Amino acid sequence: MDLYDLFFLLSLAAGFLMAFNLGANDVANSMASAVGARAITVRQAVFIAGILNFVGAVFLGSHVTATVSKGIINPAGISDPQLILIGMFSALLAAALWVLIATLTGLPVSSTHSIVGAILGFGIVAGGPSVVQWSQLGGVVLSWFISPFFAAVVGFLIFSQIRRRVFMAENFIHSARIWGPRWMALTMVLVGFSFLYKTPVGERMALAWYQSLVLVLALAGVVWLLSARMAARLAASVAESAEGVEAIFRKMQIFTSCYVALSQGANDVANAVGPIAAIYVLVKQGTLLAKADVPLWLLSLGGLGIALGICFLGHKVMATVGEKITTLTNTRGFAVDFAAATTVLVASKLGLPVSTTHAAVGAVTGVGLARGFRAVDFGVLGRIVVYWLLTVPIAALTSIIIFQALRWTFL
Template sequence: MSVDAWLIFTVILGFWMAWNIGANDVANSMGTAVGAKAITPKQAAVIAGVMNFTGAYFFGKSVTETIRKGILNVGMIHDPWIIVYGSLAALLAASIWLIFATYNGLPVSTTHSIIGGVVGYGLVYAGASIVDWGKLGQVVLSWILSPILGAIVAYFVFKAVKKSILARSDPLRSARHWAPFWIGLAFVVIGTMFYIKVLHGSNLLTGVILYGVPTGVVIFALSYVIIRLHFRPNDPYIGVESIFRKVQVITSAYVALAHGSNDVANAVGPIAAAYAVITMGMSGMKVPVPRWVLVLGGLGIALGIFMYGYKVMETVGKRITELTNTRGFSIDFSAATVILVASWLGMPISTTHTVVGAVIGVGLARGVKAINKDIVRDIVISWFITVPVAAVISAVIFKFLVLVG
């Protein structure tokens, strides 16, 4: 194949990967809102599409890592075309696995899919010595940590919301006192996450002081005034749920923004890496991501959401456990908190696994019978086979590309 043909193939493949990210990972941001009937699937697709594109284009990481997460020892790769073939093999393998998972409504990690693809071509090219098994061990650890932490935090958050509001003799009166507190606290986390995850800041204390607390205080004051002056529903429980319904739309939209700014790298990183190596050789291993590549990734994610996102949304929002707006709020709040703290501590964590774990935790707060154990089993199995399946597919594709290249 000519250089131009490889470039065109790379761009098409990267766009397809972005499409798959949108189709599968959208459940992280919108599944709970749809399941709790805060918004319709079509509204979720529009909101998530716009917010993901905005996050990808305006806040997408400016530098791409050729070897995702440092899984491979780059020093052992001397032929720049190995990077091209490997990046394409990893993209194609991850895309094939993601389309299969999405078709079956299984929320899986796109990051883990790409890592599996990278490991697969690395093993074929240079054997086990090229793989950083310590890094890969952290990925495996995230399979365990993410859902457990998400479930534990969500369990206690929903229990606290229930005790402070829903279980009181006058839930609406309690909501007027406690809802602004919970909403404000959620936006302290969201404001801080904006600094850490979207603006890519590194100092947690700076994020809390400059972004988290001011945002939380403003939202607390606004929600306190609005709920006190303009909220007079007839049914107290419906009234409480409607308060959190509006908040849940905002929290879900934020998660979509953060998702676009971070996970777009799963699609555009390999595109930019292959593009740079094709045009500049090994000197292009770390390069600024061109804006057109971020646009490509953002558009691909948005289209994936619009065209196929409903499959995984239904699983996360409806098939694991029954959701209400207070439960959905507890899930969003808990997942955001776990992801923020994990990012600060440098712990390996998966957004997908954390959100699903939080959904399970809220379900467990109502008893084991509230959980659909069959779908949880299928999801967990899909998590554990993601890396090895992607690795095998990538290895086969890599060998083929080397032969035809």
């Protein structure tokens, strides 16, 4: 077995670990608000998110992914392909270890930023500071502030609107019947545009803007009709109270959480399989290409790892995001999902690298602040922010240590 084959096998194991951690940490955020608001149980969340993430990763995930994650380094600046081989493995392992540590302590971190930091670390050692795409790194740093702040603002506004239009109305249930389906239709607009413009399937469809608009509006109309019927049926069986409103929004929140889980599987699986794809190309071609064909079995490996991560460790991060930052009800949870999904979609269209983790935590905080500062546990929030700030430097340092040890051993 030569060096390439050895590190390809090792990278499969490290990639599976990264996918496992992705499910346990990043993807757990998609169900955190639904669990915290008691719309579904942890077991139901694990089952739903596990299936939807696997489907999203395998059937909607990119079959052509950049071999150097996020373009954080320029591989042309590293002449020896064996250095890239060992470096990509080091980055994958370093990122996986950091996300695993964060998951075991129940704190949400970004796997995207972990990979970026790890690749940055080995890139500086292997090729010097000149190989780093510093503008890309600047965008990552900028997203630390933009995505949670934007999600917090949207979450604050959405929940304030629900509270004003529904909870301050003379007739709670009637207002919920009217506004609930409207929010669901608006959510479908968001879901539709997200899948048309943020997934490989949508990109392959290549619809013109007016075709996309007609399709999304038609789907939104169908969702509005179905939601209106569901809300009417629920309204007939609940009391005229705040609890009755929450019962109507409970079903709606499950829909928004399912959307986040499916889209995360489709978009985030590249964090686990991107570096493996780089190694895969090096093994097959002997050189690193700008793009790499990702075989279906590799996407399946990533999808399986994500699903198992949710099953075994997902409850830890779900508890932190869904319960410890602020108390969530179904209306608040709906606002959280809507804000997080909106943030990720808008940022993606603007070309900003954002983390769903950061958006989810920001949205939870914004919804909590809509009820006053006392509604937010700033101690928990502070620990989360510290972990966010440590992600890139710790992943980079760990990657450097692993890379140097492997280079001295094998080269």
